[in-house]
Each structure stands twice: as C-alpha cells, then as structure tokens.
Amino acid sequence: MRPIHRSIAVMVATFAMVLGCTGTRQAYQAAANLEDHAYVLTHHYAALVHEAANLKETGTLPANVVTALQAADRAAKPAVLKLEALARAYEAVQSAENEVALQAAVNEAVKLIAEFARILKSSGGSGAVERIDRDLSRIDWEALAWTR
Amino acid sequence: MDPITLALVTLRGLSLALSLAGRTKNAADVETLASAVEAGRNVDAHMAAVAAALKSGQTKDWDAVHSAIEANSDRLQGG
Numbered sequence: 449m450r451p452i453h454r455s456i457a458v459m460v461a462t463f464a465m466v467l468g469c470t471g472t473r474q475a476y477q478a479a480a481n482l483e484d485h486a487y488v489l490t491h492h493y494a495a496l497v498h499e500a501a502n503l504k505e506t507g508t509l510p511a512n513v514v515t516a517l518q519a520a521d522r523a524a525k526p527a528v529l530k531l532e533a534l535a536r537a538y539e540a541v542q543s544a545e546n547e548v549a550l551q552a553a554v555n556e557a558v559k560l561i562a563e564f565a566r567i568l569k570s571s572g573g574s575g576a577v578e579r580i581d582r583d584l585s586r587i588d589w590e591a592l593a594w595t596r
Numbered sequence: 597m598d599p600i601t602l603a604l605v606t607l608r609g610l611s612l613a614l615s616l617a618g619r620t621k622n623a624a625d626v627e628t629l630a631s632a633v634e635a636g637r638n639v640d641a642h643m644a645a646v647a648a649a650l651k652s653g654q655t656k657d658w659d660a661v662h663s664a665i666e667a668n669s670d671r672l673q674g675g
Contacts, residue, residue, distance in 0.1 A: 471644030478650040487656050488646060494664045495642035499635035501671035508628045518673055525669050532658045571632060 482550055483539050486531040489554060493528045493561050497521060500568050513571040520567055524560035531557060600637045604630055 472492065479485040500517050503509050509517075534553050538546040597605075607630035615623035 469640065471640035471642070471647060474647035475643040475650070478647040480650075484650055487658070487661075488643075488650070490658070490661050490665070491646045492639075492643060494661045494668070495639040497665055497672060498642075498668040499638055501668045503631055503635055504672055506631055508624060508631055521669050521672055525665060528665065529662060532662070568635070569632065571628070 482547065482554065483535040486535040486550065486554055486557075489557050489561060490528055490531055493524060493557070493564070496561065496565055496568060497525075500564070503568075503571065509571055513567065516567045517564070517571075520560070520564040524557070524564050527553065527557045527560050600633065603633055604637075607633065 475488045475491070476485070479488045500521070504514050504517070531550075531553055534546070534550040538550045607626055611623045611626040611630060614620075614626060
C-alpha cells in the first residue's frame with residue numbers, strides 16, 4: 449500500500465480511538481457522589497443506545513453486529529433502569545445497606561455498558577480500520593488518479 | 597474546523613470517491629467508519645451537556661433519560 453493511503457487508515461484509526469473522550473470524562477468527573485455517578489451512567493447508556501439505533505437504521509452495520517448490540521442492550525437496559533430507584537433510596541436513607549446495593553448496581557451497570565460500548569466502537573472502529581487497511585491494499589489506485 | 601469534523605469530511609470524501617470509482621464495498625466500509633466517528637462525537641456532546649448540567653446543579657431528569665432509553669432500545673430491537 450502506498451504510504452499516503454496507509455496514513456489515511458492510520459489517521460482515521462487514531463480519530464476513532466480518541467472518540468468519546470472529553471465530554472464523557474468531564475461528565476464522570478462532575479459526578480460528586482454515588483447518585484450522580486448512577487445518573488451519569490444512565491445518560492451514557494442513553495447516548496450509546498441512541499447512536500446504536502441510528503447506526504442500525506442506516507443499514508451499514510453488519511447483521512452480526514446488530515445482533516450483538518441487541519443482546520447487549522437486553523442485558524444492560526434492566527441494569528441501567530434500576531439505578532434510579534437505588535439512587536433515590538440511598539439519597540433518602542444513607543444507610544450502609546443502601547450504599548452497598550447502589551454500589552453493586554453501579555458496578556454491574558458499568559460492566560454491561562462497557563460491553564455495549566465495546567461492540568458499538570468495534571462496529572466502525574478498529575474492525576472497519578483493519579478491513580479498510582486490507583481493502584485499500586487491493587485497490588488499483590491508478591484508476592482513481594482523477595481523485596488526486 | 598475541529599479534528600473530528602475534519603475526519604468526517606475526509607472519510608465521506610474518500611467514501612464518495614470510492615463509490616464513484618465503483619468500489620462500493622470499500623465505500624460502504626469507509627461510510628460505516630464515518631458513521632461510527634459521528635456516533636462517537638454525538639455521545640461525547642451528550643455527555644458534555646450532562647457534565648454542564650451536573651456542574652450547574654440542575655435537577656436530575658430521570659424520567660426523560662429513561663424515556664429516551666426505552667424509545668431507542670425499541671428502535672434497536674425492532675425489525
């Protein structure tokens with residue numbers, strides 16, 4: 449592959465890797481307590497599932513990725529939706545028992561949201577970069593000379 | 597122009613060039629990547645707004661976020 453084409457693939461890979469960093473980090477840093485953390489997690493999942501649904505509707509996602517996202521959603525959604533009740537219970541009565549229950553639910557939600565995000569990112573992130581890198585090597589670039 | 601927008605313009609330009617050259621599968625791969633880049637940018641913008649709301653002490657709107665999850669989960673799970 450010509451260096452310029454490899455550079456394009458590397459550039460897009462780099463952008464893909466730095467996605468979702470600044471605002472997401474700011475949100476988690478802004479969480480002052482466990483209830484805030486539960487709220488940020490719930491919003492993070494809301495944003496991810498919104499984008500996943502949009503990507504599915506574009507019709508560009510491979511069927512196996514859509515199936516994996518649907519399974520990850522079925523696992524994550526109940527865990528995320530129960531955070532509010534536990535956060536409110538802890539807010540009302542700050543007992544050790546309520547704190548443990550909320551912390552356990554947050555930990556579970558983090559794990560499931562991370563899995564959902566991993567599938568979503570791999571759908572167009574590193575997997576696509578690898579495919580593009582491989583496919584670009586097969587392209588007859590002389591045929592595309594008019595684009596340069 | 598911010599770097600993510602620049603990446604999107606580059607990727608969509610490349611996708612268009614490949615498509616016009618008849619490399620539809622390559623064009624689709626590049627378009628998938630562009631969509632993922634855009635999705636990441638949207639998630640980050642959403643989370644930046646959440647950060648701003650938390651910092652300003654805005655009341656948490658659990659109902660709105662739950663409704664959004666339900667609606668988008670239905671879209672994801674739907675046929």
